[in-house]
Amino acid sequence: MALKNDTELRELIRKTALLNAAQHGGKAQAGALIGKVIGERQELKTKAKELSALINDVVNEVNSLSAEEQKRIIEKKWPEALKKEKAEEEKRLPPLPNADKYAQVVTRFSPNPDCVLHLGSARAIILSNEYARMYKGKFILRFEDTDPKGKRPVLEFYGKIREDLAWIGCKPDEEYIQSDRMPIYYEYAERLLKDGAAYVCTCIPDEFREASLAKKSCNCRSLPPTEQVVRWKRMLDGGYKEGEAVVRVKTDLEHPNPAVRDWPALRIIDPEKYPHPRLGSKYRVWPLYNFSTGLDDHLLGITHIIRGKEHLTNQVRQDYMYQHLGWKYPEAIHYGRLQITGAFLSKSKIVQGVRDGIYTGWDDPRLATFLALRRRGITPEAIRKMIIDVGPKPQDVTLSWENLYAYNRKILDPTSSRYFFVSEPATLKVKHVPKTFHAKLLLHPEKPDEGTREYAVTPQGDDKSVAFWIAKKDVDAAEAGVTVRLMELFNVKIESTKTDSAEASFASESYEDVRKTKARLIHWIPKGEEFPCQVVMPDATVTEGLAESACKKLKPDTVIQFERFGFVRVDEVAAKLTAYYAHK
Numbered sequence: 001m002a003l004k005n006d007t008e009l010r011e012l013i014r015k016t017a018l019l020n021a022a023q024h025g026g027k028a029q030a031g032a033l034i035g036k037v038i039g040e041r042q043e044l045k046t047k048a049k050e051l052s053a054l055i056n057d058v059v060n061e062v063n064s065l066s067a068e069e070q071k072r073i074i075e076k077k078w079p080e081a082l083k084k085e086k087a088e089e090e091k092r093l094p095p096l097p098n099a100d101k102y103a104q105v106v107t108r109f110s111p112n113p114d115c116v117l118h119l120g121s122a123r124a125i126i127l128s129n130e131y132a133r134m135y136k137g138k139f140i141l142r143f144e145d146t147d148p149k150g151k152r153p154v155l156e157f158y159g160k161i162r163e164d165l166a167w168i169g170c171k172p173d174e175e176y177i178q179s180d181r182m183p184i185y186y187e188y189a190e191r192l193l194k195d196g197a198a199y200v201c202t203c204i205p206d207e208f209r210e211a212s213l214a215k216k217s218c219n220c221r222s223l224p225p226t227e228q229v230v231r232w233k234r235m236l237d238g239g240y241k242e243g244e245a246v247v248r249v250k251t252d253l254e255h256p257n258p259a260v261r262d263w264p265a266l267r268i269i270d271p272e273k274y275p276h277p278r279l280g281s282k283y284r285v286w287p288l289y290n291f292s293t294g295l296d297d298h299l300l301g302i303t304h305i306i307r308g309k310e311h312l313t314n315q316v317r318q319d320y321m322y323q324h325l326g327w328k329y330p331e332a333i334h335y336g337r338l339q340i341t342g343a344f345l346s347k348s349k350i351v352q353g354v355r356d357g358i359y360t361g362w363d364d365p366r367l368a369t370f371l372a373l374r375r376r377g378i379t380p381e382a383i384r385k386m387i388i389d390v391g392p393k394p395q396d397v398t399l400s401w402e403n404l405y406a407y408n409r410k411i412l413d414p415t416s417s418r419y420f421f422v423s424e425p426a427t428l429k430v431k432h433v434p435k436t437f438h439a440k441l442l443l444h445p446e447k448p449d450e451g452t453r454e455y456a457v458t459p460q461g462d463d464k465s466v467a468f469w470i471a472k473k474d475v476d477a478a479e480a481g482v483t484v485r486l487m488e489l490f491n492v493k494i495e496s497t498k499t500d501s502a503e504a505s506f507a508s509e510s511y512e513d514v515r516k517t518k519a520r521l522i523h524w525i526p527k528g529e530e531f532p533c534q535v536v537m538p539d540a541t542v543t544e545g546l547a548e549s550a551c552k553k554l555k556p557d558t559v560i561q562f563e564r565f566g567f568v569r570v571d572e573v574a575a576k577l578t579a580y581y582a583h584k
């Protein structure tokens with residue numbers, strides 16, 4: 001039977017094409033279908049040509065439908081197939097616990113705006129965001145800026161963090177700023193004090209510590225709620241100075257971890273000495289981390305907290321407060337430490353280093369900030385993919401820059417145009433060039449349609465010579481008598497070399513002539529076609545050299561590959577090209 005009369009096969013192709021179209025904006029890709037169809041009908045392997053004609057036929061028919069029509073047909077005829085495709089596409093992370101118990105999954109990322117974002121935050125951000133997407137939930141950004149003394153927030157970082165999140169592809173659905181929520185924290189503090197679930201402790205720290213270590217209550221704990229409220233008002237109106245009083249949440253005094261016992265919830269910070277960057281001296285009593293975070297996770301409806309396992313003890317502390325308030329703690333997923341060897345991730349040192357001028361800015365290439373990665377041409381997709389592949393597992397994971405580069409290379413390689421860049425330029429004089437050569441260099445070796453850079457190479461003078469710029473390392477490696485190939489141009493035989501120059505004579509044109517001898521392939525720029533170029537390296541040193549003149553047309557922010565050198569991001573095109581090095 002001719003394939004085109006096989007109605008069952010035609011229906012299978014139609015289904016496959018419709019599903020494929022749904023994934024590609026309404027246009028099925030014929031090339032992707034043949035493998036899938038043969039996967040279902042092995043016997044068709046030998047009839048690929050006939051099958052391919054039939055597929056083209058069906059694809060044309062499917063692609064003539066609107067996306068809505070396509071969807072309607074799938075939903076009517078193969079609703080289960082659509083679900084399956086979706087599941088495979090989206091469930092890249094292990095499922096969240098108890099996701100079906102909540103009307104909507106809500107996750108959060110809660111940075112302190114005391115630095116820009118860096119790789120160390122990537123896991124919390126990307127996993128929280130990805131899970132919200134996966135369950136069509138909500139991703140909340142919450143600025144935790146209630147420590148104007150120890151972890152002082154800085155105005156410029158609120159905006160920078162928003163920009164960083166947009167860059168990494170994790171724009172929040174909602175945003176909250178904790179310093180705007182102070183009345184809420186005060187309300188709950190008072191409620192806990194009135195309920196006898198918290199107390200104002202005026203002990204000097206050593207006294208409290210001693211009592212706590214002995215699993216004993218301090219003198220403040222047993223005072224009646226009325227007295228607690230009086231003390232609380234005194235905290236608020238300045239009757240106590242910084243360090244003289246703190247609100248503590250009652251826990252089990254026998255808890256095995258002394259750091260959990262009656263943990264501090266709110267404290268006084270001298271508003272004149274430590275004004276808040278947004279609110280000035282408006283408040284003198286500030287919530288501590290576990291109090292504001294614990295309250296907000298419930299009040300903002302967070303269903304799943306995805307964070308590092310160093311927060312496990314915080315959950316134990318907050319559990320007591322949740323019990324006092326009759327609340328249920330959100331689902332918490334604690335992942336292991338993710339270390340990136342060689343990535344510099346100390347926020348305080350980053351901030352200090354930038355302020356002191358040790359670093360050129362938040363995007364100094366030595367830093368692992370998102371801004372620095374962005375400037376170097378590391379794509380957000382690469383970071384996202386790497387983090388999702390690691391997932392939320394509780395084991396510690398150590399990655400290297402090389403791991404990240406491998407992800408990035410996979411993304412950049414198919415899309416980046418190729419150019420020649422000669423570092424430490426040296427000259428190569430090639431004699432006896434028989435004619436003018438018109439070199440057509442592909443912008444991408446696998447994509448001829450992307451275009452070419454073209455250079456005419458014309459012999460000059462009695463010796464019919466052509467002068468090129470080549471990298472000094474290629475001069476160093478050259479030896480008299482050896483044939484090397486100028487990439488995509490012709491082969492030359494080296495005659496002599498000096499420190500930063502070499503002489504050669506034309507050998508032949510075809511690559512075939514030197515393929516067997518494994519001749520060194522070197523890149524080149526005809527003299528007169530050079531464009532000064534500097535590449536800022538990851539260690540902030542600058543590699544000076546010459547790029548080919550076609551680079552004058554590049555737009556800033558484009559990532560290209562300098563052949564035999566590495567991927568770079570074009571930073572500025574002016575009298576010279578400035579690029580930032582990504583990786584090999």
Ligand SMILES: [Zn+2]
Nearest residue numbers: 201203218220
């Ligand atoms: Zn006390």
